[in-house]
Amino acid sequence: MAQKSESEAHPDPETEGPTPVAPESLSAEAAAAELERLAGIINTANDAYHQDDAPVMSDASFDALKARNAAIEARFPDLKRADSPSEQVGAAPAEGFGKVRHAVRMLSLANAFDAEDITDFDGRIRRYLNLSEDAALAYTSEPKIDGLSLSLRYESGRLVQAATRGDGSEGENVTANARTIADIPHHISDAPEVLEVRGEVYMSHADFEALNARQAERGGKTFANPRNAAAGSLRQLDAEITRARPLCFFAYAWGEVSEPLADTQWGAIERLAEMGFRTNPLTRRCDGPQALIGHYAEIEQQRATLDYDIDGVVYKVDDLALQGRLGFRSTTPRWAIAHKFPAELAWTRLDAIDIQVGRTGALSPVARLSPVTVGGVVVSNATLHNEDYIAGLDNNGAPIREGRDIRIGDWVQVYRAGDVIPKIKDVDLARRPEDSAAYSFPETCPECGSDAIREPGDSVRRCSGGMACPAQAIEKLKHFVGRTAFDIDGLGAKQIEMFFTAGEITSPAEIFTLEARNVDLKLQERDGFGETSVAKLFAAINERRTIPLERFLFALGIRHVGQTTARTLAATYLTLDALLAALKAAVADPEGEAYAELEGIDGIGPTVVRELLEFMAEAHNRTVLDDLLAQLREVEPFDAPAQDSPVAGKTVVFTGTLEAMTRDEAKARAESLGARVSGSVSKKTDILVAGPGAGSKAKKAAELGITTLTEQEWLELIGGG
DNA sequence: GTGCCTCGAGTTCC
């Protein structure tokens, strides 16, 4: 069973006392006593976790205790107790919740904070769609519920799966729990064959108060706010506990559908209501930014009278065909925005300023605060961004906070940006201690002592120690094993720090030799590890000896090569061999074709090229790379989105004036069909789409004998206008 | 050169 890891720190019973005697050296008498002790601890922990949602120990300790119990039982089978924890089958599935891949990604929303942001939003959409300022453009507007989003999948009208948002691509399977929520129908009629309904799970104020009163009465853990209560309740491993918690659900969107629900957002929501979903009664249709802002004011006024938390108002383009044309940016749809309410503020004292060193060597100041509640959460740290922010200047040297600097000992006003990240808004000069001094930002790395240098025009100061700086080395390794890179289960920040400090993992390749070295390392005998967790760790590591090219590239942690750029490179060169060959050729000959090709890739400019080549030119990096590759089975070639469109895999260049669509739209459309869009014509170009006014690119394409299409021909090729 | 838009890298608490 997986214990909840999101609990506060608890003392670990396992590590408190003297080191336990190894099972094989226990006498029968001692073993019996030990089994009794373990049964008590484990069963109590189990109950605390399940019935009270208040874990008393960490995952690792819990697993270690269970493993110890099992080891002793294996040696003394006769001593196995009736209440043995190893017999507790009814408790929960071993792995917690299963993972679910969303057929259509669950995205987040861009945020707006004032009226100007809303008129900008409207303006951006009009520009993208090539609509004039006075053309009609309707939106829907609805309160943004502060709960957690859930995706419900119906097949033939039957609820078959419920999943949390997770990282947007992959969530947790909470089907059994969702079925216990009264607002969620188990069957719907008159629905498409496949329908994913999306909405928000929340807890009403009244139910939240009642639940907390009940919890307090039983001496259980109370929740800080309704959102946490809803999240905690939905993520119960035992659905019967969820059933006892009064959760509600509003439907407001959809994922995969086998046939369109309607022509408009409004119509689709009406349709969901007809099917039996609760939809928010405050939803309105608005004919422009002014109406949206009006509705926002109305909802803000009603906020206090609502029986649920809301943190803003969401606006969506009503016409679904237009939504389709607008499409998505990397994490948000272009056709929607969340207009957030002003953040809650709180005053507290700044006790200290610590400096953290990131994987690129960036020195980031962090404020240590006297704990204070902001928006229902206790905050004790806040980011201070950089040197200038502390001094009261923005990146152009212009004053912010009217130039008031931030000092240790100051009373500061804290808020949670986007209701998440704690930040400091202002300082109270009247309460500033008389002996305070302006903060002086360190000019050497606090971790390794190397000079910390701030390049002219740059806002961050960076440690110049490179891989000789332990902080940078550790952060790079953490990045490597992170969820979006190699994603190695059981090898988190804590373990990386431990292995690095012990000198056991100092480079990526050494992760993969861990198992072979375990003869000497004997991880299973260490605190926090057991036979089972060590076996799991090795299995997780071995699983990643095969890795997709884009993840591999991203994991290397080359500056300016994030997930998107890594993907772009993977999509361009398809295999690691091709990419490495191109990079080596470009290093060898900066005048050559390989170099030109690299710079020609859309989205990759001189800075990224420079970083890539510097990485390849560095002997140390090549060694790290070769050592790592020697440990891997395969770096999988880029798997182009399985598209059978006529332009899939083709490289397309747009030039001249486009009439039916804007350039952005054309690019997004082509990419969604599996094409690569480049900015310049080269030998690799397959199709040039030339509008009126095309110049040098059309000429070059003609010289190279590249297919040139008019915009109309292009639209016919991809099927539809 | 200027002004978007997007991406990368930093951050917190659960």
Place this chain on the structure above:
DNA sequence: CTCGAGGCAC
């Protein structure tokens, strides 16, 4: 989630 800056169109 936000800020700074890279990339690109105008």
